[in-house]
Structures are given as structure tokens and as C-alpha cells.
Amino acid sequence: MKKKMTMALASAALLVGLASGCGNNDAGGANAGTNTNTGEGAATEAPKKDVTIKIFQFKVEIAEALEKLAAEYEKETGVKVDVETHGGGEDYSALLKAELAAGEEPEIFNSSGWAGFDPYVDRAADLSGEAWAKDLVEASKAQISRDGKLLGMPMNLEAYGFTYNKDLFEQAGISELPKTVDELSAAVEKLKSAGITPFALTSEWWSMGIHTLNMALANHEDPAAFISDVKEGKATLKDDPTMKEWIKLVDIMFANGQANALTTDYNTQVAEFATGKYAIIQHGNWIQGMIDEVDPDLNLGMMPVPLLGDTANVFTGVPNNWIVNSKSDQAEEAKAFLNWMVTSETGKRYISTDFKFVPALTSIEANAEAIGDIAGDFAAFSQEHPDRVLGWHWDHLPDGITQQWGAAMQEYLGGQISADDLLGKLDKAVQDIVKK
Template sequence: MKKRSIFALTLATALIASGCSSTNNNGGNSTDGENANAKANNTAAANNSATTETTNAPKEPVTIKVFQFKVEIAAALAKMAEAYEAETGVKVEIETHGGGEDYSALLKAELAAGEEPEIITSSGWAGFDPYVDRAVDLSNEPWAKDLVEASRAQISRDGKLLGMPMTLEAYGLTYNKDLFAKAGITTLPQTLDELEAACKKLQEAGIIPFALTNEWWSLGIHTFNIANATQADPAAFIDEIKAGTKTFKDDALTKQWVRLVDIMFANGQKAALTTDYNTQVAEFAAGKYAMIQHGNWIQGMVDEVNPELNLGMMPVPLEGAPNVFTGVPSNWVVNNKSAHPDEAKAFLNWMATSETGKKFVATDFKFIPSITSIPADPAAIGKIAADFATFSQEHPDQVKGWQWDRFPDGITQQFGAAMQEYMGKRIKSDELLGKFDKAVADIVKK
């Protein structure tokens, strides 16, 4: 993987203007010149009046709807929508579904009900497949040439760019540096044995090592990605799993990954099975736990609780060298079946090119931009992303990708459900991996 510094985003404004015109039809024949002139004058007056009314008639207000799942930016996105309406007169309605909700299922229900938001958010690779026929080609938009190249492939089909990558995100184990110091941990663990030893030191210091959550997406997507992304060739490995020529149950690296999960589950809070995402992050931000398996996307939520929290991102130990994981979490997709796709494109262009839009992206959203023409805001992205940037520059070979979107929709939800069972000690490790294999087999067969 090439070395990368913190990325930046660009955008150029596009406003839609419309005008009205009217044509006078003053024709008519008469042998009486006076009557003809009067009639012509009356017709002209009527037409002029109609023209004036048409010109002065207020333009029909336009509302575009955004259906999205990043709960972390919901408040800032609403403020950005207000700023856009103030500048352009176009109203942007935001509907957010995330956290514990199944966004994919809710979006499909929305579309099945005949609702067609102008902009939807979608992951890439196989996760984008259900929406390809709705996606407007954005290849020629002003920001498209400035995309970070690694963000492009996951949302492209047949050479066409079908979405705007929203941001670059990264995760490993976000940790509280002050709590590590309090427990006497001076070197970050590089192996599972060292991670287990670090957890023991934290416990002895009266500190709970891990903030856990019951959220299926955290368990079935981010946690399980660690096993898949560290394969020698993740794409080929997942293809073989889908083809049935390999299984998770017989894979040595996946079995080793189970030990990582066991360490995390054994060293988390007692109420993990009833802890949702918001509570997990809030309690971590309050200093109750030493580590959390989330990335830079939680920075804004943490800052609301304690902006002075001394955080860093450490790589996740597994086989060989420990790793961090990066990718595009979501893409803005313009829906060609909606009422106002051109206005939707104009909104995205404004977001990416106007000074107001760029400020929201880089500062209010706290994004690591996926478009190089928007400078990242070092103060906004915070300590977690800064640690990732430093690590990725120094150890590019230890930066792995996000692989979950290579599975067809519905599989990661089943991965998460199986992980919840395992967290609750209702199944054993071999049953967990067996459920993973069955989830893939059942959906691929369809």
C-alpha cells in the first residue's frame, strides 16, 4: 500500500436557474382598420398582462431528500442543509437511520414503498449492487478528477463513477493514553499474548480494558473484518468462501482471530449485551474504559463529552505484525428515479466546491476528505485520525482494507447475529464459525 498523508476534499458550485417566456400572437384580419387596431391593442394588453403575471409568478420551491446512515454527522448535516437553503432557496430534507437500525433494510423498504429520495448513501463493492440502476453517472462532476484514487473503484461500474465517496475512515483499537500510563503500560501490545498481558495490567489497576457493544454492525462488520482483511489475498479468500471451496471453520487465521475476540469479550464491561453504540462511545469518552474498537468517526461524539481526552489509535494484534484498517464507509449516490436529480447533483457540487460546503466537510463533519481539493482540518480530525496518519506513513504495509462489502447484502447482518450469540455465551467458537459459513452459503445460493 502506498504511503498517504491526511487527505483533502474539493468541490465546485452548480446552481440551477430557470426562466419563463411568453409569445404574443397579435394576428387577425379586418376590413375595419379602427376595429382592427383596437382589437390588436386589446390583444397586446392582454398578452402583456399574462406575460407580467408569468414573469412575476413565484418559482415553485424545490425540496430534495437525503436518506443517510452516518449518525455521527446528523446534526452537522442538518446545519449544512440550512446553510444551503439560505444560499440557494433549495430545501434539503435529511433523514438519518443508523446506530442500531438496519439501514439497508430501511432503505429498501423506502424504495419499495415508492419513495425515491434524491440522494441515498450506500457502501461500495457488492453493497452497492442493489442501487446501480438508480445511480446517476457523476464522472464529469467538477470534484471527480480530485478523488483519492483508492476511493474510486468501490463505487465505479463499467468505467463510470456512480457515487461521491463521503470520507476516508480508519480503525484499530482506539485507546486512552492516560489510562494506559496509569496501568504502567509503556509499550503498545504487538501480539495477542501482549494484548492479554496489557488487559491484566489494566484490570489490576481497576480499569476495565474494553468498551464493548451489542451492535450487529460493529461485531459483524468491523470486528470480523480483522480476520478477512489480514488474509494474504482478502478478495481471493472471500471469493473462495463464497464459492464454497474454503470455509471459515477450517481457516487457521480465522481461528486465531477467535482468540482476539475472546480476549476482548473477557475484558469488557458486564453489560455489553445491552450496550448500544451511543452508550458505548459516551462511556468510553467519560473515561470508564481503556480501549474501544472504533476509529476516527467517533471523534466528534467523544469531543462532545470530553474534548481533552488523550486518545490514540493502536494497531490490532493478530498473526504477524498488528494492523489498522481503512476504507470508504459510505458514498453519496444521486437517485435517477427521484424528482430532482439535477438539484441533487448541484447540492453535492456545492458541498464539495463552495467554501461553506468545504468547511462543513472538513471541520464540522471532522472528515478525512476523500477529495484532494478540500484540505483536511488537523484540529478537527482530532487525535485518533492524527495517530492513524502517522502510523500509516511509517508502516504502510500494516494498513489493511475494508472487505465486508465484498459479501452480498444480508450476510454481514447474519455475521453480527452470530457474534451476539457468541458474546452471550449461547454458542461455542466452532459453532460461531459454522454459522458464518452457513450465512454465506444460504445467501449465495439465492
């Protein structure tokens, strides 16, 4: 089946356009990147030869392609780039902190934005004056800016909802996507009646503790304000009406997945979904490359997630950022590599084609075929329903909370605790971290 090129072509422009609405305006630096190339953040000079820079990165989906890109850079400049990848089932944040605590200072590392970036602000080089900064999608900047300075390069734009197998839905007689939780439940029953396992689940803490929880957080009228109230003890998740509705959604997912969900890691989850074993997976366009390695012709779409009423939503944001370590002696060479990655024809080709990214820079054109059906379906929905594209809000929480949330979700998936116990544990995780 040919990929839906018109849909996918729309996705690049769409994701860039919708980003102007998905970013928050409650952090400094919303205008970062418009500075002229003067002062400390001036455009980077050509790199020195006979040096090595290390990239400590988390995105397992691009690990192999990033290593090939590093080899291209060494061939062109003489600068060696070592890539070390930790992700998937590993706790990247904990491993990065251990790396830094041991006195290792990788030249480039990854960090999320907002509160997730707080532990690294003191070692992040100012990138405001880099030549590429002016081309960033506007809403990608605030999450990685402080005091008017751009302190990282947004990696890309991503979106998620329920990625689903269109052929399996048709096989089960599902002609319309569910708009409510009750309709989702009915669709699940149709899938089961057709002998199809509805959900491909995983026990990964980050999938449940971040993406699943965000479905509830993002559905609040003001997610950042709600999270702030929870941190300050003015509100609780256990007493929140939206969280109680969210439990109904989670129950549908957990009760209708594969039997060995508690022992299924991310790679296995995606690989098995790619073989057509399951109808729905809670991931976004970042899995397109992994899917294509198994079956590039799998007929996929992105289904908005029903939760409150009949306004099902999808969720989009910047997944991570490239941070240049100012404490490294090779910080300028690290800046030069990032500059080359987003301005050279070789680097731009890798970003759009090999990484299969929706770029966070307007100067890089997305590769419609590489992006694939998931992003294309998202684009179509978002163009029609821009008000139902919600943001990513977990990074308003201090590091450590989502890890504890994920652990509690694992217990709930395993049937070890009740729904009330789960919500209580989610609240306790916030207070445990906030009080430290």
C-alpha cells in the first residue's frame, strides 16, 4: 500500500504551524533565537581537527543513523564524534546524572524542557546567537529558554494519540473512530469479537508515567496551573474529576491488552504491533521508523484519545533538546557539530529522512515519505480540529515524579493496587519530590 503522500506532506507544515499554539507562554525566553550573532552566543567558527566530542543521547530510534551521521562529520571535518545511547527501558535521566556525578562531561547531551531542564541549566551553553536559532519554530523555544537565552536546540516535533491499524479496524467492522470512552469500549468489544487483541501494552515506566498520565493532565483547562496547585498541595489527583474519568480510560486499555503486558518492553511492544498482532498502541509518530523496519506497508493512522465528553484529542510537543555542555573544553566544537547537523545538506538529509523527524526548524523541509502515515493522519486531524491538539505537560513536574508515577502504574497494570491506591500514590510521589 502506497503511503499517503498528500497527508504526510501536510504534516510538516501542520506541525510547524500548530506549534505556535502548543507552547506555553509562562516561561522566559519566548523570543530567544532572534538575537544577532554577536557576543558570547556568536555563530560558531569552523571546528578544530584532531579532537573528539561525545554525545550522550537517549533516542534509541535514531541511534544507528546518528552514528552514521557522526562518521560523515568526521570524514568531512576530521572531528571524531562518539555517540553513546541510553533509552528504551533505561532511565536516561538517572544515567546522565550518574555520568555527570562521575566527572564525565559529554559535550552534547539531551534534556527535556521546563522543569525537566532545571538540573542542567548551570552547564548549558547559550545558543541564542547560533545561525540556526532564528529558524526555530516559535513555540519550541520557550521550553528550553531561561532569562531570554536559548539554552538548547529543540530536537524535533512529535505527536501522539492512539496509533491504530486501519486494516484491523475495518476487519472488525469499525467504520468510525470512537469519540467517547463508551464508544472506545464498544470498539474494543468489536475487535475482540473479531479475534483481534485491541491494545499493545508495555510495562515501561516512561510510557505510562509520562504519556498515559499526560492524557489526563492535558485535558485540564489550564494544565500548568493545575500541576502547580498539585505541587503546592492546593489540589490532589485523587479528588480531581478529570483523573477519575482518566481511570476509566486506563481500565479499558489495561483490561484489553496482551496477557504478558507486565513483562513487555518498548522494543517488543512496537515490534509485535508492527506484525499486525494488535490493533492499537499508545505511541506517536516516533515509532514510524521502527514500524517501517518490520512492515513499511502497514496501514496506520493516529486516533485521537477520548476522555471527557466527545472531544477526543491528540498531544504534541518537543520531545527533547540537544544541550551543549558549557563545562566541556570542547564546547565550541560541539556547537559546530550541531550547526553542521542542521545547516549542511548531509545533516538536513539525515534529520528529515534517516531520523524520520518532523523538524523543529523551518529551514529543514520534512521528507513526506519518511514521516509516514502516522504523522500524515495527525496532520489531517489537526487541520480540521486545531482546538483538539493539546500539549505535553509532564515537564512542569520536577525530575523523579514521573518515574514514581510509572512505578505506580506498573503496580496497577499488574493488579496489585486499586484505582484509589493508584491515585493516592500519584499524589504521594508529587509531595515526596516537592518536599525534598
